[in-house]
Amino acid sequence: MSAHANVSTTPPTNRSLMDLAALQREMAAAVMQPLTPDENMRPTMPDGRSTTAVAASFIAPNTRLTAFERLEIYNRQYWYRVLGALAEDFPALRAVVGNSKFDALSIAYLAEHPSRSFTLRNLGSKLPAWVAAHPEHTGRRHRLAVDMAKLEWAFVEAFDAAELAPLTQRKIAALQGDSLLTLQPYLQLVALHYPADDLVIELHRREKRQTSEAGVAHEEVSGAQTAVPRLRPRPIWLAVHRVDLSVYYRRIVREEFQTLEAIRSGSALGEALDAGFIGSRIPESKRADRVREWFGDWAEFGWICAG
Amino acid sequence: MSGNRFNAFQDHGVGIGLRIPHYEHIFSRKPVVDWFEIISENYMCDAGRPLATLDRILEQYRVVQHGVSMYFGSVTAPDPEHLKRLKNLVRRTKTPWLSDHLCWGSVDGAYTHDLLPLPYTWEAVERTVERVRMVQDYLEIPVAVENVSSYAAFTGSEMTEWEFLTEVVERADCGILFDVNNVYVSAMNHEFNPLDYVNAVPADRVAQIHIAGHSKYEKYILDTHDHPVIDPVWQLYARAIERCGPTPTLLEWDDHIPSFDEVHAEAKKAQRFLQPHATELVRAAK
Numbered sequence: 001m002s003a004h005a006n007v008s009t010t011p012p013t014n015r016s017l018m019d020l021a022a023l024q025r026e027m028a029a030a031v032m033q034p035l036t037p038d039e040n041m042r043p044t045m046p047d048g049r050s051t052t053a054v055a056a057s058f059i060a061p062n063t064r065l066t067a068f069e070r071l072e073i074y075n076r077q078y079w080y081r082v083l084g085a086l087a088e089d090f091p092a093l094r095a096v097v098g099n100s101k102f103d104a105l106s107i108a109y110l111a112e113h114p115s116r117s118f119t120l121r122n123l124g125s126k127l128p129a130w131v132a133a134h135p136e137h138t139g140r141r142h143r144l145a146v147d148m149a150k151l152e153w154a155f156v157e158a159f160d161a162a163e164l165a166p167l168t169q170r171k172i173a174a175l176q177g178d179s180l181l182t183l184q185p186y187l188q189l190v191a192l193h194y195p196a197d198d199l200v201i202e203l204h205r206r207e208k209r210q211t212s213e214a215g216v217a218h219e220e221v222s223g224a225q226t227a228v229p230r231l232r233p234r235p236i237w238l239a240v241h242r243v244d245l246s247v248y249y250r251r252i253v254r255e256e257f258q259t260l261e262a263i264r265s266g267s268a269l270g271e272a273l274d275a276g277f278i279g280s281r282i283p284e285s286k287r288a289d290r291v292r293e294w295f296g297d298w299a300e301f302g303w304i305c306a307g
Numbered sequence: 308m309s310g311n312r313f314n315a316f317q318d319h320g321v322g323i324g325l326r327i328p329h330y331e332h333i334f335s336r337k338p339v340v341d342w343f344e345i346i347s348e349n350y351m352c353d354a355g356r357p358l359a360t361l362d363r364i365l366e367q368y369r370v371v372q373h374g375v376s377m378y379f380g381s382v383t384a385p386d387p388e389h390l391k392r393l394k395n396l397v398r399r400t401k402t403p404w405l406s407d408h409l410c411w412g413s414v415d416g417a418y419t420h421d422l423l424p425l426p427y428t429w430e431a432v433e434r435t436v437e438r439v440r441m442v443q444d445y446l447e448i449p450v451a452v453e454n455v456s457s458y459a460a461f462t463g464s465e466m467t468e469w470e471f472l473t474e475v476v477e478r479a480d481c482g483i484l485f486d487v488n489n490v491y492v493s494a495m496n497h498e499f500n501p502l503d504y505v506n507a508v509p510a511d512r513v514a515q516i517h518i519a520g521h522s523k524y525e526k527y528i529l530d531t532h533d534h535p536v537i538d539p540v541w542q543l544y545a546r547a548i549e550r551c552g553p554t555p556t557l558l559e560w561d562d563h564i565p566s567f568d569e570v571h572a573e574a575k576k577a578q579r580f581l582q583p584h585a586t587e588l589v590r591a592a593k
Contacts, residue, residue, distance in 0.1 A: 023426060
């Protein structure tokens with residue numbers, strides 16, 4: 001007799017009380033609902049129903065655990081996992097706003113933006129914009145917090161985004177004003193209110209951040225609060241890029257930043273350079289030299305590709 | 308011939324999960340390891356260090372892919388981008404088979420990133436079979452489904468977990484990644500005899516076996532992959548090998564990861580169960 005001979009090959013006609021889609025929606029709603037401050041499952045569901053009653057409607061108790069307690073295991077596991085993932089990807093933001101505020105901020109963000117991707121790598125993709133729109137979650141250092149979120153998400157992108165074949169020196173020399181270009185997908189352009197790049201590098205070093213399979217990862221996320229020095233606001237234009245598999249932050253001038261942004265948005269080279277020098281104090285007589293320098297750097301780093 | 312059609316007739320021996328803290332040791336010492344299992348999702352990016360590291364590993368070692376987010380039991384269709392990236396990775400690694408879990412974890416586009424248990428119903432069988440077949444056809448390599456650890460059971464279940472697993476793999480014509488630690492964890496949490504499960508699983512479909520450690524709490528056991536394998540799990544493994552024959556075996560260690568040598572030594576304990584069996588086979592063949 002085979003091991004599975006006792007399994008019927010004909011499905012019985014009686015169906016379970018709740019269909020699979022309804023069960024999965026109900027369970028996901030319960031599992032993804034934020035925990036109480038004591039890290040327990042909430043007594044009521046988002047729609048006001050009793051969580052105890054909802055759990056009992058599809059989960060069976062055993063001799064040690066009620067249906068509520070069994071569902072609560074998954075509820076806790078969900079939040080430990082997603083909060084841990086965000087804390088790993090945004091250690092500098094966490095240091096700026098403080099551990100408890102960061103946890104509250106993460107819960108509010110994830111309640112609004114649950115993961116929509118098969119990979120946790122993308123969990124923080126909307127966090128920079130969300131932090132910018134929610135100063136109530138960041139406290140006194142809101143603009144620095146926004147800078148940190150932008151920088152740390154740029155790190156994730158620069159770490160493992162695609163790399164195209166860059167233009168050769170010969171092709172760069174042949175570019176015309178109507179040439180259409182593309183930037184390397186891994187190149188991230190970030191405008192900051194503070195010189196936050198040095199701080200992020202320092203905080204990541206302290207957190208022993210290491211490159212990882214998932215995009216970014218750390219050794220254990222420390223529970224200790226990290227002291228953040230005071231910074232004077234100063235506009236910084238930054239290119240976050242990748243060289244030999246490592247991520248680097250390169251400060252560039254506003255004109256170069258604007259030119260690169262215009263290239264990325266699809267402007268032809270001539271238009272992009274015009275956009276780059278809007279509001280510039282660089283004398284007209286020196287602009288050609290500056291552009292030559294930029295192209296030298298872009299060629300060296302391989303930032304520009306065929307459009 | 309060892310192996311079966313669900314593991315491409317491969318005799319992989321005993322492997323360990325490829326984990327970041329071990330990279331330096333692996334690249335500097337080049338230890339002899341039968342094979343590495345990778346988490347597919349960690350390498351489904353476009354470029355950069357993850358893929359460069361994987362390519363270095365592939366130059367020296369055999370690699371088998373194991374996924375954590377295909378969610379064969381989810382009612383909503385898989386993300387086409389996920390499937391596309393997975394197939395690209397399959398082409399890169401040339402994995403002889405690929406595994407993911409018999410569970411669900413996403414609904415209506417929202418992901419829990421957890422391995423949530425399925426109710427053991429005929430409807431769930433149908434849904435899961437459809438998805439396993441679709442993924443297997445798309446990837447064009449053997450697919451194995453892994454039994455998960457679970458902490459909740461459903462009032463609507465119409466069969467045991469092993470009956471459910473059997474229905475799914477027979478109808479989808481796929482393999483099984485049989486996790487004997489998960490059997491133990493679920494048996495303790497759901498109060499059944501784990502040997503009933505091991506004795507019922509279709510042995511001819513077992514492509515691979517997982518072993519791991521877990522954490523015991525007052526009222527339940529969690530599948531944490533952060534301890535050595537306990538003796539009762541080794542006993543289940545021994546029985547599984549007795550039924551399935553020598554089977555590619557993989558130790559999972561995902562948290563509080565000790566040194567490479569410690570993890571590898573723990574994995575190699577499996578050989579004491581595999582080698583006597585192999586010796587017996589050789590003796591029988593003579």
